[in-house]
Amino acid sequence: MLAVVGMLAFVSLFSSYTTVIDAFQLEMDLMIFDHGFTELSMPPLGLVRAQTHMPPLMFRVTLTNINLDKLQAVLEKAEDQEYLDGLKDTTQRQINIFLVRLLALAFVGGLAGPFIFGERDRKRLLIAGMIGMVVLGILLVSAYATFEPMAFMYPEFEGILEAAPWMFGLLEETLFRVRSLGEQLQLIAANMSILFEQIERLEPLGTVEGELKVAHVSDLHNNPAGMDFIKQVVRTFDIHLVIDTGDITDFGTQIEAGLAAPIELFDIPYIFIPGNHDSPDVVNRVQAIDNVTVLEEGQIEVLGLRVAGITDPSAGDSGMVVPADYVLDEFADRLQAVIDEADEAPHVVTAHHPRIARRFLGQVPVILTGHLHQVDITERDESVLINAGTTGASGIRGLQARQETPFSLVLLHYGRQAEGELYLKAADVIRVFQLQSGFSMERHLFGSVAIDDGELEFEIQEEDTEQETEDIEEP
Known part of the structure; x- marks a missing residue:
């Protein structure tokens, strides 16, 4: 039990991971005890989210900065399939790094839980760390197995982005x-x-x-x-x-x-x-x-x-x-x-x-x-x-x-x-x-x-x- 509590505490406190993907600086977070949402935050415009997987995890990605000089180059290559494939690979690699980091945090948190309460036996501490990592692994696998990207066809909005639903219909009507x-x-x-x-x-x-x-x-x-x-x-x-x-x-x-x-x-x-x-x-x-x-x-x-x-x-x-x-x-x-x-x-x-x-x-x-x-x-x-x-x-x-x-x-x-x-x-x-x-x-x-x-x-x-x-x- 202490291993699970330690894992939850460490993941909740230290899951934030900042990375740069081409022109975009992103911050990835994992929150526990949620309703299975994936949330995309774009300050100061607001956020968009959808219920993409089974509870209790929530994945959050926040756009923290944009390199405008690089953005111009990105837009110029928007129709280059080779570039898009490379961008996809880079994104997947950063997600994998984020997940591995989460599992490492879960191990450290699982070990820290009983250690804080006086446990000093190395074998027991290692087992506690493994328990923390396995429990989080099961939650991640569950989320991955039930993940449905099409849920973003019916998203929820907050902030200025609340105007987005009517904008989508409007764009179809006025684009030409x-x-x-x-x-x-x-x-x-x-x-x-x-x-x-x-x-x-x-x-x-x-x-x-x-x-x-x-x-x-x-x-x-x-x-x-x-x-x-x-x-x-x-x-x-x-x-x-x-x-x-x-x-x-x-x-x-x-x-x-x-x-x-x-x-x-x-x-x-x-x-x-x-x-x-x-x-x-x-x-x-x-x-x-x-x-x-x-x-x-x-x-x-x-x-x-x-x-x-x-x-x-x-x-x-x-x-x-x-x-x-x-x-x-x-x-x-x-x-x-x-x-x-x-x-x-x-x-x-x-x-x-x-x-x-x-x-x-x-x-x-x-x-x-x-x-x-x-x-x-x-x-x-x-x-x-x-x-x-x-x-x-x-x-x-x-x-x-x-x-x-x-x-x-x-x-x-x-x-x-x-x-x-x-x-x-x-x-x-x-x-x-x-x-x-x-x-x-x-x-x-x-x-x-x-x-x-x-x-x-x-x-x-x-x-x-x-x-x-x-x-x-x-x-």
Whole structure:
């Protein structure tokens, strides 16, 4: 009895085994007195488990780290059968090492049980060790004999992964659409360019040709199609600068931050203001991209445009919780101090949360924000407050929504006054709809180019290869 108790204690306390399999660092554990589950834990996303074998053992595998550089190589070899066979062999070898280690622990625990209570006879201690090892061996063989991997067809989820069941059905429905979306966005961007050229010829709108074109994007939320959208707009409209008001990821993990890699290919400056979904790991990864400037608190000048901004309060950790109003107000005060201490007033103020941004109405010509996933342009007290909506169509949240959430961004056209200062001449709101296979645009005109309330709206709906202008109206 003491041998079995010692074995249970040692295995429970010391079963943890850490190993590296290619890009993945894993921790394997064995728990006794469970209901026969195998559990896969992926912090901070949660865990997935299934009842795969007879009680009383539970096998747990925890993903503790991912080498992102190696992960890229793994993904490139995902269809290489020889590589996959080698990966399978490596995994099986590590599992065997884990099992042998468990049996050794069982032997030591079985021996330690009676030893702690005064037994000193070597033969009896060896027998006790063998009893501990045999008992655990029987449990392992029982689990192996009844192990059913197909149990993971009906898994249980905890944490963020609780969303997985509906995601599986959703993926089957939308996979083809998502794969073709990049091509749709490329075609739409080209069509928008042509259409804007035609609109600028209309009278009495005049022209909005300026010295600087800025793309305001926000809330990509892990959507690669959104990054495609930005890339096509940058190329098609000859954009000089991108300002991103945050939430490039959903869960703030380094893996998600890999979404930002294509930014380097834009080959233009990219200013990033972290949002509440952008953890320190994400910020560090984005900051490593050569053409990216992360504006966490301060004022910078890029291509003659002075931009002041401050990070979202929640970007300081991985909590992703929307801050309380008083915290947002404190950050607005800090941004106010930055502006007051600057040698020159900014042309643009940026903040992910609109509560911070609204503080500067009447102080700064242009204010850029995000977070709400709804495009909006408000003119008040000689300021223009612009919310780019969600350039990633709200990510997974967009797929959950009953009504379609469009991809959206805003193009800012800057001219230069006689004294050389930049000023906003026009803002083009662009929305792209996945399900309708079309897009809508609004042009807001400011200053000397504004006509009436300075807004032009039109929509394009596409069916197959035909394109038709449905509405062109001048308010």
